[in-house]
Amino acid sequence: MKQGKVWLTGAGPGSSGLLTRRGEEVIEKADLIVYDALVGEEILSMLPEKTEKISVGKRAGRHSASQEAINELLVKEAKQGKWVVRLKGGDPFVFGRGGEEVLCLQEAGIPFEMIPGVTSAIAVPTYAGIPVTHREDTSSVHIITGHPQKDGADRTDYEALVRLNGTLVFLMGISNLEKILRHLQEAGMAESMPAAMIEQGTTARQRKIVATVGSLAERAKEAEIQAPGILVVGKVCARSEKMEWREKQRLFGKRILVTRERKKAKDLMAMLQEEGAEVWNLPTIETIPLEIEKETFETLEGKDASCRGREKWFVFTSPVGVECFQRLCRNYKKDMRDFQSDQSRLKIAAIGSGTQVRLMEMGWVADLVPEEYNGKELGRALGKESAEDAKIFLIRAKQGSEDLTEALYKAKRNWAEFPVYETALKKRESDMERICQLLEQDKVDLYTFISSSTVRGMAEMVGVSCLKGKEAVCIGAATAATAREYGMKVLVAENATIESLVKAVLEWAKSGGN
Known part of the structure; x- marks a missing residue:
């Protein structure tokens, strides 16, 4: 039996483009992937289908597994000789409790490796057009947890933070947003200080509210901002309007499903992502x-x-x-x-x-x-x-x-x-419940099909009712006809090429698709 090992791996804030190359390498060779709720759906869709996966779903207010249970799971599986990837959103060691898991593995004698991820504290503001430092505004950035201690007490020294005059990034702070902003003002921060709240940063559902310390709480409440999100406070937030780039991408805000096998879909997925789409891969047939x-x-x-x-x-x-x-x-x-x-x-x-x-x-x-x-x-x-x-x-x-x-x-x-x-037809046994739930909740904006068999495979996999009324871009008249049989609204690519398919997707988005 081979020796078990655990790789504590950061998945980044959501976009698959921000997953590190080392992270991809260990994911490909894992026997088991234990992942959190904050791992982006775009990344989950690219996990090897035959690899065993366990969701431990840790998210503020909705813990489906205790930290102790997760620790025990990692030790147990590694002792069985499995190569385990513990996949965590962002960086496992920036308020991700990765350190606790490492200590548990060390005490149990389990070999481990720590693979850092792109932290949301830096990436999410960047995707919102906010540089966390700028020589004209600040020379320091500080990352603070927005969660209180276990006993409910907030031991953050707000007066010290205000004196630093740097950019403040609060992770997991949405539920305590009003308190944090009030404490900052009580500690001497001007209510006119720029501040921003960014929801689901780096994904298709990214939203941002840029206001001031005095007005942000009310603005965020009006916009019904939900977790996951981060709070950024500092002069750099005022640069967001001029420096925003993500919102200008032609497919920003669009979630697109690609139904080809991943190996054959790489070019299509890359082209859609280059235009700003969040791309989920769900192969419906196999060759x-x-x-x-x-x-x-x-x-x-x-x-x-x-x-x-x-x-x-x-x-x-x-x-x-x-x-x-x-x-x-x-x-x-x-x-x-x-x-x-x-x-x-x-x-x-x-x-x-x-x-x-x-x-x-x-x-x-x-x-x-x-x-x-x-x-x-x-x-x-x-x-x-x-x-x-x-x-x-x-x-x-x-x-x-x-x-x-x-x-x-x-x-x-x-x-x-x-x-x-x-x-x-692709027989997908793993994570079907999660996939069907996403499709039933209309989380996908557009489906892409390159053959009639991919359409039939999708219908077989998730059920005809999930496709009725949904929008699709197809290659070929025959493919389009099959999609229409299932009640889908169809746009046909001009030619049977990936470039033509992407062009049709861009036309769909320009015409106000979804």
Whole structure:
């Protein structure tokens, strides 16, 4: 049995972009992830699906597990030989009780590692356009807990804080906001001192109220500011209006669900995040490469009499198809030379630019890419470009679209299906209760789908009722039609590319989406 170990890891304030690289590394190799309620949903959606997860849900006023119970859990699981990541919002050692957990592990003889996180005390003001220091305003910043002691007493020396004349950042102070501001004024702070309250900083639901020490409590009450949030007091708060940047991003405030497998969705997610969206990843299908016998694979070489002297086409309808075909080539030690011969002239067609790029990475250049990236146009283009007696191999999914074959039929072309992979509905057993609850509570602003199977997978996973009336951006008319069958409001990307999908999302947001 391997030796158990615990990594106390900071998840940052919410945005997945603020999770450290070291944090990502240990998350990927963990057997168990024990996480708090303050870990951002964007980060939770990227946790490895097969990894065991336990929510201990610590949040002010809603403790679902005591600190003692959490300590015992970490020790117990590590003693069973598990690699445990204790994932905590922000930095575990800035009022996160990480020190208590470390001491408990040390006393139990459990190996541990401390991985700092980006603290909300610095990141959240930054995302709100507030620099916690500025040479013209202050030369110091001070982080204070907004929670009283266990006995209810507040032992903060407010007079000392006021004398420091620095930026004051109070964490977990929303419930005591009025008291904190009153104590600061009683200690001599001018009621005109700029102050700000920031709710759910770095996430899509970020809100800020910038006022003064004298008026902030009332303003926050009117706006119904809720936890989690932080209080910032100091001259730097007055710079927020000029320095704000987050609110200017085109997808700020939008939560977007991506339904592709994470590995294949990285580019799409990065592009949406670059525009300011909070992106949740929930794969609804999985790709399963098909095992094909060598003898069957070699039929593509066209050595039999039916192919001799005829033009031969390999037609790829997705990057996944190219990857699975390449895998078979590696397995059977084949390359371009094996498929090209005097007896059968090989040409290659790709449905779109993404597939074309994958082929180029393989060293193959597509002879044909339709102007519109869909099966119908690909079939029409093949009908025009291919010889009447051409042998056309459709190298694609087992459940391929009929649009392509209908177009080939109309063009009176002969084709043969050569499936190299199949898609299956994703069986997600872990954290389904949390996911369904989020969707039922309308926490998602927009769904994105790249195929009909991803739509059906979502309906199967969360139920048809969760999709009715929701907004979606789709690639392809067939995908859009499937989404409409489930009662969704649909916008269709102009082309079957990730860039076109993002463009459609931006158009949706510009038109006041959600």
